[in-house]
Amino acid sequence: MVEAFKIVSQKAVRLVDRAKLTEHTFMIIIAIIIGVLAGFSAIGIRASIEFISELSFPNTGSFLQSVIDAPWYLKAFAPIIGALIVGPIIYFFAPEAKGHGVPEVMQAILQKGGRIRARVALIKAMASAITIGTGGSVGREGPIVQIGSSIGSSVGQFFRMPSNRMKTLVGCGAAAGIAAAFNAPIAGALFSVEIILMDFAVAQFSPIVISSVMATVISHHFEGDFAAFEVPKYTLAGPQELVFYFILGILSGLTAFLFIKTLYYSEEIFDNRLKIPEYLKPVIGGIGIAIMAFSAPEVMGVGYDTINIALHGKLIWYFAFLLIFLKVFATSLTLGSGGSGGIFAPSLFMGAALGAAFGGLIHGLFPSITTTPGAYALVAMGGLVAGTTRAPITAIIIVFELTNDYRIILPLMITCIISTILSSKLSRESIYTLKLLLRGINLKEGTEINLMNSIFVKDIFDKEFDKIDASDNFSKIVNKIISGKNAEFPVVDDRGLITGMISINSIKNYLFEKESLQNLLIAADIADTNFECLHLDDTCGSALEKMTKYKADGLPVVAEKGSKKVIGMIWERDIRVAYQKEIERRELSENLASRIVMKDDGVQVNFYEGYSINEIHAPKSFFHKSIRELNIRARFGVDVLSIKRKTKYDYKVLPIPNPDFRIEPDDILIIAGEIKNINLLKNIE
Numbered sequence: 001m002v003e004a005f006k007i008v009s010q011k012a013v014r015l016v017d018r019a020k021l022t023e024h025t026f027m028i029i030i031a032i033i034i035g036v037l038a039g040f041s042a043i044g045i046r047a048s049i050e051f052i053s054e055l056s057f058p059n060t061g062s063f064l065q066s067v068i069d070a071p072w073y074l075k076a077f078a079p080i081i082g083a084l085i086v087g088p089i090i091y092f093f094a095p096e097a098k099g100h101g102v103p104e105v106m107q108a109i110l111q112k113g114g115r116i117r118a119r120v121a122l123i124k125a126m127a128s129a130i131t132i133g134t135g136g137s138v139g140r141e142g143p144i145v146q147i148g149s150s151i152g153s154s155v156g157q158f159f160r161m162p163s164n165r166m167k168t169l170v171g172c173g174a175a176a177g178i179a180a181a182f183n184a185p186i187a188g189a190l191f192s193v194e195i196i197l198m199d200f201a202v203a204q205f206s207p208i209v210i211s212s213v214m215a216t217v218i219s220h221h222f223e224g225d226f227a228a229f230e231v232p233k234y235t236l237a238g239p240q241e242l243v244f245y246f247i248l249g250i251l252s253g254l255t256a257f258l259f260i261k262t263l264y265y266s267e268e269i270f271d272n273r274l275k276i277p278e279y280l281k282p283v284i285g286g287i288g289i290a291i292m293a294f295s296a297p298e299v300m301g302v303g304y305d306t307i308n309i310a311l312h313g314k315l316i317w318y319f320a321f322l323l324i325f326l327k328v329f330a331t332s333l334t335l336g337s338g339g340s341g342g343i344f345a346p347s348l349f350m351g352a353a354l355g356a357a358f359g360g361l362i363h364g365l366f367p368s369i370t371t372t373p374g375a376y377a378l379v380a381m382g383g384l385v386a387g388t389t390r391a392p393i394t395a396i397i398i399v400f401e402l403t404n405d406y407r408i409i410l411p412l413m414i415t416c417i418i419s420t421i422l423s424s425k426l427s428r429e430s431i432y433t434l435k436l437l438l439r440g441i442n443l444k445e446g447t448e449i450n451l452m453n454s455i456f457v458k459d460i461f462d463k464e465f466d467k468i469d470a471s472d473n474f475s476k477i478v479n480k481i482i483s484g485k486n487a488e489f490p491v492v493d494d495r496g497l498i499t500g501m502i503s504i505n506s507i508k509n510y511l512f513e514k515e516s517l518q519n520l521l522i523a524a525d526i527a528d529t530n531f532e533c534l535h536l537d538d539t540c541g542s543a544l545e546k547m548t549k550y551k552a553d554g555l556p557v558v559a560e561k562g563s564k565k566v567i568g569m570i571w572e573r574d575i576r577v578a579y580q581k582e583i584e585r586r587e588l589s590e591n592l593a594s595r596i597v598m599k600d601d602g603v604q605v606n607f608y609e610g611y612s613i614n615e616i617h618a619p620k621s622f623f624h625k626s627i628r629e630l631n632i633r634a635r636f637g638v639d640v641l642s643i644k645r646k647t648k649y650d651y652k653v654l655p656i657p658n659p660d661f662r663i664e665p666d667d668i669l670i671i672a673g674e675i676k677n678i679n680l681l682k683n684i685e
Contacts, residue, residue: 038176042148053133075293100342138346179215183220190391232374362376387423613641641672
């Protein structure tokens with residue numbers, strides 16, 4: 001099966017090559033495919049949830065009404081049975097399907113070049129449909145995003161796309177998922193770039209938009225132009241009412257913070273403190289939901305029925321206030337225990353409940369200057385999404401696309417921005433990035449620091465360094481500093497152990513009394529003991545932090561932690577050079593990979609002025625001769641990086657060849673060197 005897939009994939013890539021498509025055209029075609037597949041997947045998961053819901057709670061109307069009317073034994077056992085099924089499915093087939101899914105997509109982009117296993121889409125769909133259909137307090141949007149992203153990744157892997165293009169395709173799938181979930185194509189595209197790709201400057205934005213639109217078209221065609229929520233007409237009572245929306249933004253930020261902390265506290269308890277098999281943990285969540293089914297069935301499932309009630313102002317304010325905390329607890333329990341589903345719908349639910357409670361209270365107190373509670377419920381939905389995801393633009397656009405009413409924009413912007421600011425102050429990480437941080441992935445440090453943390457001290461430290469003996473007098477110290485090439489000098493004792501650091505700045509105050517001090521002061525007297533050593537396994541990111549801390553241009557390096565034996569120095573300038581080289585190396589690799597995927601004959605990638613990497617067909621005079629015999633480097637001044645050898649179906653890339661490797665007809669040489677030398681080699685027969 002795997003071999004057959006590879007053959008089909010190879011043939012598809014060859015067809016693309018023969019078609020001579022431009023890369024942009026090819027990406028547009030792929031984006032359309034992903035959008036269509038993600039659109040059908042969204043329809044499929046909604047149908048699956050509905051099917052499981054009807055099995056669990058016989059349909060007597062809406063899902064909420066069906067739960068209320070269901071016999072007690074269904075309320076008691078449906079969530080538990082669902083958890084018993086979901087736990088083993090996730091544990092044994094795709095652990096990535098656990099939880100709300102979006103952090104897993106972000107991690108795949110950051111660490112795996114956008115590669116997501118194809119099975120994740122199927123397992124996530126099954127697990128989420130069962131969790132939601134049996135009453136789990138989670139949303140369907142997160143699963144649809146993860147499924148769409150998995151589809152985008154699978155399509156990219158099928159066509160052997162390089163990592164930078166693969167990430168764009170994953171973004172296409174995520175955008176299509178949100179667009180199909182809400183019938184909101186603009187929000188889908190913005191969700192992808194603001195949350196999934198975390199980059200508004202993404203090079204290829206048009207494929208993401210096209211996938212989003214295509215998924216919406218598919219959803220419209222097969223399910224009609226449905227509205228995710230029944231939104232009543234919005235009105236703003238007057239400019240004075242904006243004060244209340246400012247307060248609503250504060251309350252939204254506080255609620256978002258509560259949700260983030262409760263969710264991850266629940267996950268921490270289930271992951272680290274509860275010592276039972278992983279596949280049985282969801283049962284505990286199922287038991288909790290079963291108990292809540294008797295007293296607060298509103299928190300079960302995606303909660304859209306309750307949201308619609310809140311939007312129409314039919315939710316009593318004090319009951320709505322209680323529902324906020326019940327939903328926080330129910331969702332944290334479901335996801336923390338290992339259930340599968342999203343946090344988008346729960347955030348909308350909490351926002352609607354918060355807005356209904358706040359709007360109901362102030363409308364009762366100030367009826368003449370406030371609008372109906374439903375308006376506050378609608379705006380607070382955006383506020384909660386903004387506060388939890390830290391994506392205010394996406395939140396604003398989603399609510400706007402639900403209403404298509406410009407009058408809601410101003411209060412919506414106020415609430416969403418205030419919620420985001422306050423939530424960010426209370427919790428540095430969003431509900432998505434906190435999970436990544438707990439896995440050791442720090443997005444807030446940015447690309448530069450993350451790249452710095454991939455370069456180690458052992459790779460660039462300077463083994464040749466000047467040092468000062470602790471017993472050197474002041475005259476010797478000055479002479480060494482003046483003749484030395486650097487500004488920092490480790491001070492070592494007679495055993496070679498470091499006792500301090502001396503820099504030009506540390507002696508400048510003594511220079512005026514050099515004559516009188518030259519035999520009185522020794523290095524041990526003026527050495528700065530406030531310093532830290534770096535060891536070989538430290539990263540350059542850590543080295544820069546310590547240099548900044550001690551305002552030093554360089555720091556001593558020891559072999560291992562706790563040692564005082566100096567083996568070298570590391571300098572800030574060397575770190576900057578290594579960083580720039582790593583940037584160039586990565587850009588070169590991605591550029592070369594991209595050019596080779598959409599290849600023409602004689603691919604050429606320039607990397608330094610006058611130098612390039614080329615693909616050339618092996619000259620006839622090279623056939624059946626070894627690289628040693630041909631002496632390619634000496635004769636032509638180029639290096640053979642690798643060789644692509646023709647197989648039955650495609651070319652196979654061989655690793656760096658050894659000197660005895662023999663070149664065969666139809667081999668393609670990947671060579672690097674000066675352009676003039678490469679051109680000379682191209683003309684060899």
